[in-house]
Amino acid sequence: MTSDPDDGELIARSLGGDEDAFVEVVRRHEAAVGAYLARRAGREVAEDLLGEVWVAALTSRAAYDRSFPDARPWLFGVAHNTLRRHWRSRPAEEPVADLTSVAAGWDPWGAVDDRVAAGKTLRQALAGLKPQQREVLTLVAWEDLTVADAGRALGVPAGTARRHLHEARMALRNAPGMAALLASQTVLADQTVLANKTVLASKNVVKETS
Amino acid sequence: MLDEMDLLSGLKDTEPVRPHAFGEARAVLQAAMAAEAAPPAETTPRRRARWGTRRRVGVGAAVLGTAAAAAAVALAVTTLPSPSHGTTASGAPAAKTGSTAKAGSTAKTGAVANPVLAQLAAAITARPAKLPGNATLEVRNQSPTSDRIGANGIDLYTDSGIYYWGLNRANLRQVIAQGPGGADRQFQRDMAAAVYAVHGNITVARARMAVANYAPGTRLRSVSAANSAVIAKLKAIDKAQHRKYTPPKPLTPAQRKEQTDSFIWMNSTDALTAAPGNSQVRAGVLAIMATMPNVKVTHTTTAGQATLTLSDSWPLLDHPVLVESLVINASTGAPVAGFNRQSGQPLNVTYYHDARVTLANVEAGKF
Numbered sequence: 073m074t075s076d077p078d079d080g081e082l083i084a085r086s087l088g089g090d091e092d093a094f095v096e097v098v099r100r101h102e103a104a105v106g107a108y109l110a111r112r113a114g115r116e117v118a119e120d121l122l123g124e125v126w127v128a129a130l131t132s133r134a135a136y137d138r139s140f141p142d143a144r145p146w147l148f149g150v151a152h153n154t155l156r157r158h159w160r161s162r163p164a165e166e167p168v169a170d171l172t173s174v175a176a177g178w179d180p181w182g183a184v185d186d187r188v189a190a191g192k193t194l195r196q197a198l199a200g201l202k203p204q205q206r207e208v209l210t211l212v213a214w215e216d217l218t219v220a221d222a223g224r225a226l227g228v229p230a231g232t233a234r235r236h237l238h239e240a241r242m243a244l245r246n247a248p249g250m251a252a253l254l255a256s257q258t259v260l261a262d263q264t265v266l267a268n269k270t271v272l273a274s275k276n277v278v279k280e281t282s
Numbered sequence: 283m284l285d286e287m288d289l290l291s292g293l294k295d296t297e298p299v300r301p302h303a304f305g306e307a308r309a310v311l312q313a314a315m316a317a318e319a320a321p322p323a324e325t326t327p328r329r330r331a332r333w334g335t336r337r338r339v340g341v342g343a344a345v346l347g348t349a350a351a352a353a354a355v356a357l358a359v360t361t362l363p364s365p366s367h368g369t370t371a372s373g374a375p376a377a378k379t380g381s382t383a384k385a386g387s388t389a390k391t392g393a394v395a396n397p398v399l400a401q402l403a404a405a406i407t408a409r410p411a412k413l414p415g416n417a418t419l420e421v422r423n424q425s426p427t428s429d430r431i432g433a434n435g436i437d438l439y440t441d442s443g444i445y446y447w448g449l450n451r452a453n454l455r456q457v458i459a460q461g462p463g464g465a466d467r468q469f470q471r472d473m474a475a476a477v478y479a480v481h482g483n484i485t486v487a488r489a490r491m492a493v494a495n496y497a498p499g500t501r502l503r504s505v506s507a508a509n510s511a512v513i514a515k516l517k518a519i520d521k522a523q524h525r526k527y528t529p530p531k532p533l534t535p536a537q538r539k540e541q542t543d544s545f546i547w548m549n550s551t552d553a554l555t556a557a558p559g560n561s562q563v564r565a566g567v568l569a570i571m572a573t574m575p576n577v578k579v580t581h582t583t584t585a586g587q588a589t590l591t592l593s594d595s596w597p598l599l600d601h602p603v604l605v606e607s608l609v610i611n612a613s614t615g616a617p618v619a620g621f622n623r624q625s626g627q628p629l630n631v632t633y634y635h636d637a638r639v640t641l642a643n644v645e646a647g648k649f
Contacts, residue, residue, distance in 0.1 A: 091315045098308060106299035115296070119303035120430055123310025124450070130314055131452040157451070157649070194289055213290040244286040257284050 078141035083133050094133065098126055101144050104215065105151050111214055112155055121158055125151045145221040148211060152225065197247035205240035208233050313433060314449065395575035398590065403568035406615050407480055409561045415638040416441050418559040419649060422632050426585035426619070429635035439556050440641055443470035451649070458645045471495075472553035476566030488570055492542050494549040540596045543576060547594045551608050555617045558636045564615035581612070584619060585633075588612035602626070 077085070079097050086094035105125060109118035129150045136146060198206055204226065211222035223233030244250060394400045420437040421429045436454050438446040445466040448454025471494040479487035513529070520527040533541060550567045557563035571577050571592060580591045593607040602625040609619040621631040639649050 091312070094315070095308060095311065098311060102304045102307070103299075106304065107296070110296045110299055111294065115299060118299050119306075120428070122299065122303060122307035124431065126307055126311035127314040127450050128452060130311060131450065157647075191293065194293060198290075198293075209290070213287050214294045241286055244290075250286065254284055254286065254289065257289060 079143035080136070080138035080141050083136050083143065084138055086130075087134060094130060097143055098129075101147050104144060105147050108148055108151050108215055109155065111210070113158070117158065121151075121154055125154045128154055140224070142221075145217055145225040148215060148217070149225040149227060152207065193247075193249040193253050194244075197244050197250055200247060201240050201243055202236075204228070205236045205243065208236040209240040209244075212237060394572050396572045396577060396579050398579050399568045399572035399577075399592075402590070402612075402615055403480075403565045403572060405613075406561050406565040406568065413559045413638050415559075415640045417639050417641045417644065418557070419637045419639045419644065420555070420558070421635040423635070424631065424633065426631075426633050429637075434632075438639075438641070438644060439469070439558075441557070441560060443467060443473050443556070445469055445556065451647070455645060455647055458641065468495075469552055469556035472549045473557050473560070473563050476550065476553040476557075476563045476570065477560075479566035479569045480562050484569065484573060487566065488546055488573065491549050491553075491570055492545045495545070495552070534598070537598045540598045543574060543594070544596050544599065546570060546574065547577070547606065551606075551617075551620070554608070554610070554615075555620070555634060558616045558634065559638055561614075568615050582609065584609050587618070589618050600624075 077093075079100065082093040082097045086097070102122070106118055106122055109121055109125070113121070125147070129147060132150065136143065140146070198210075201209065207226055208219065208222045211217045211225055212219055215222075217225065219233050219237050220230040222237070223230045226233065228236075245254075417438055417440040420439065421431055422434040422437065423430060423432040431450060435447055435449040436451065438448075438454060438458070440446075445468060446454060446457050447466075448457050472491065475487055475490035475494045478490060517527045550570055553563055554567045574594070576594055578593045580593070582589045582591045588611070589609045590612050591607050591609050593605050595603055595605040597603045605623040607621050607623070608617060609621075610617055616636065617634045619631055619633045621629060623629060637649075643649055
């Protein structure tokens, strides 16, 4: 029994002329890369740019370090560069890309005031970060990369990525409104846990009495 | 106790990319793979072709047309009666038929056939020629609003008339990095003829534009030789198919006039799309087209902007009749779209999306 080839092996095959091999790499990661783009630029732009990401990856695959079996961080890096080009090429009258509009539609509970307030505070705090800090932070928090892989995606050493992450977290924590938000959300979370425990306890009481 | 990473996870959810978009993106990838795998000769057609090379003209007209146009260069102005296009074989405007234009004279007022184009040309001439950057990046696709790169790739026209083409951004950079090997100067003469038309003799400008698609230095003799080669080829084809060779019929004077009109139209539209950022080229092209009575001008709206649709056809040469149209911005003259209409053929509109850039930035990937 043979195991599936890893991404590095597939990319090597594609360089040898096996087109299906590269399409297989794309299939493995298209949902993750699509989500990466959508979180940062919205669904419409993500759908427009996805093909461009694959073509860019195809063009640059010869430089892929095949010692890495997982191509996802590399593909995030390609997507990151594609997004940057996209933002740079936008007409001047459009606002410069910032994080105040990322993940549009992220919160389905728009009527819930505290949730809206939390999102706004967070997004403002994110917008205040330096781009590399923000990118490392969101790659770790949203794309579930390790900090080393986030560094790989951005082409920076793991140590540098760790520093960016640390600085980003510190900056977020100290951003206006964040301390209050963390405290209120902790209380909400504690109340939820308490409520769940109460429900569980009452169910147990019902069980015991019946 | 929650921390900032927990809070951040709350922003993770977003509207997901729809399934069909994954398929479309893979199709783009596979098209790029096909282009990568194909030998250069097969990828070349994706590059911008001259307008005229996409046109289908009767064999006889095509064979003898080159001689007609070339002869026009030698004669400068030929007197021909009742031109159906208001055009002499030399490319001179109808109003000038029977007269020899004086070199250096503007010869515009009496030659205007399209006042709308003449007024626009005059308005553009008064505007500064230079825009930011030194080149125009152009994406040709089928969307009136999106500049997404499709199968036509990306065109880059420098202000000095050099043309680069790439399948995608990375490929365009590679082509530029090749230096002269990746450059193409096929539109330089069209642009020069247009610029000359702004302040020069319009008759001479038309004559230059009529032959701008020929390689610089083309001489009558070599065109005749090329003609002989084409006839020899026709003879060989007939022989191989066991048919008696029938010489193609020479063009009638009216057909020759149409042929010249066709060349002027073809090269003018090429100049306009190759230098959309150069107001002098735009003004010159419009000044030339203003002398062509057969060019129909219609006020239109394209993707919300006021446009003029310029159309020309050559019924004596094309069967079925082909109508070529170029859509330009009504105030700047910049090209917006182009399309052909021919009976039985689907309408395929190509939209032009232009951005000013510098060659150095494009080469450095900053675009």
